[in-house]
Amino acid sequence: MSLQYEEIGQRLRAFRLGSGLSAEEVAKRIGISRTALYRFEKGEVVKIETLTSLADLLGVSLATLLGVEIEYLSNAVTYFERLRQLEETADRIVVLAGPISFLLASERFAAMLEEILRETVAEDMPGRDKALADIARIIAILAERKEIYARRRPAIVNLISAVDVERMVRSGFAGRTFVREHVIAERRALARAELAHFASIIEAEPIGVQIGLVPGTLPHTGFQIFRAGDRKTLSISPFRLGEQPNVSLGVAMITSTQEAVTLHERVVDELWRRALKGKEAAAHMREIIAAAEGEGR
Missing domain, CATH: 3.30.870.10 (Endonuclease Chain A)
Structure with missing residues (x-):
């Protein structure tokens, strides 16, 4: 599957906003800089391990964050x-x-x-x-x-x-x-x-x-x-x-x-x-x- 990082970044931003967590809080909890998180949200390539950590923190499945077939949004x-x-x-x-x-x-x-x-x-x-x-x-x-x-x-x-x-x-x-x-x-x-x-x-x-x-x-x-x-x-x-x-x-x-x-x-x-x-x-x-x-x- 070819990953569309710009779309992944859009979903990441949407789920972060829905969580009520600031960019600083999210970055700190998974051990990256706030600048890196913003770059990810703008569509920069991100490691699958980092995406997994972000998905776990934001309470969504990795499949939803990646946009595999169906995104589920409870917020x-x-x-x-x-x-x-x-x-x-x-x-x-x-x-x-x-x-x-x-x-x-x-x-x-x-x-x-x-x-x-x-x-x-x-x-x-x-x-x-x-x-x-x-x-x-x-x-x-x-x-x-x-x-x-x-x-x-x-x-x-x-x-x-x-x-x-x-x-x-x-x-x-x-x-x-x-x-x-x-x-x-x-x-x-x-x-x-x-x-x-x-x-x-x-x-x-x-x-x-x-x-x-x-x-x-x-x-x-x-x-x-x-x-x-x-x-x-x-x-x-x-x-x-x-x-x-x-x-x-x-x-x-x-x-x-x-x-x-x-x-x-x-x-x-x-x-x-x-x-x-x-x-x-x-x-x-x-x-x-x-x-x-x-x-x-």
């Missing part, structure tokens, strides 16, 4: 950092990770997201400090992803479930069930504004953005497909942002195996065939918003 920080890395080179991204694509989301939503995610961390939660620190890291990574998208503008196909949209306008963006009534009202208003933002994108038909509104539900586990030249990479994840967010528990997977990518592309093709598009999709989305407003929610 949301690691997962979102890997997405950021994939987006650095992607020329096309397919998103079925609901209910909306963060890259296309409004600045207002992005500004509120940290507060929403912090609500998911209970006051008496074991490991609360680390959970809050992880959320801060996630927000920083998401900001970088936004910047990368604004700079590179890869094509995006975003499939959205009409059922998810209906639920979102009624429940709003909330990190937990029991929040004050005025907060619920604010979050419902935010959800409606965000969906109106997506309806406006659909109506504007910007170059490189395709949004389909699928009647019914999407697969419960979200996935994305990144194309960079002739290479395609699939990410499958339980982590969610916004409505019913989850950045605490789950195992995501990333793979470039042809069978996995092809099977998920077939799902995309079928859902895109069923989806409402263009003015029809925007009109239906606005009808859902209006119905929720008419109910006084």
Whole structure:
């Protein structure tokens, strides 16, 4: 097997960020310099023995660090950092990770997201400090992803479930069930504004953005497909942002195996065939918003 050291370095950085350990701590524990670790993260050749030590320290398998068939990621920080890395080179991204694509989301939503995610961390939660620190890291990574998208503008196909949209306008963006009534009202208003933002994108038909509104539900586990030249990479994840967010528990997977990518592309093709598009999709989305407003929610 030919080792791709640049990709190994990207995974190494992602898992280090997810561990919460600084570069200094990692380097000290395995007996190398911080400079050497940074060089490894940038793609310099590294001995397999050193990679084994790094994998053991970071709590991942050597196969995952090497990217052999499937990467398993049990930390949301690691997962979102890997997405950021994939987006650095992607020329096309397919998103079925609901209910909306963060890259296309409004600045207002992005500004509120940290507060929403912090609500998911209970006051008496074991490991609360680390959970809050992880959320801060996630927000920083998401900001970088936004910047990368604004700079590179890869094509995006975003499939959205009409059922998810209906639920979102009624429940709003909330990190937990029991929040004050005025907060619920604010979050419902935010959800409606965000969906109106997506309806406006659909109506504007910007170059490189395709949004389909699928009647019914999407697969419960979200996935994305990144194309960079002739290479395609699939990410499958339980982590969610916004409505019913989850950045605490789950195992995501990333793979470039042809069978996995092809099977998920077939799902995309079928859902895109069923989806409402263009003015029809925007009109239906606005009808859902209006119905929720008419109910006084």
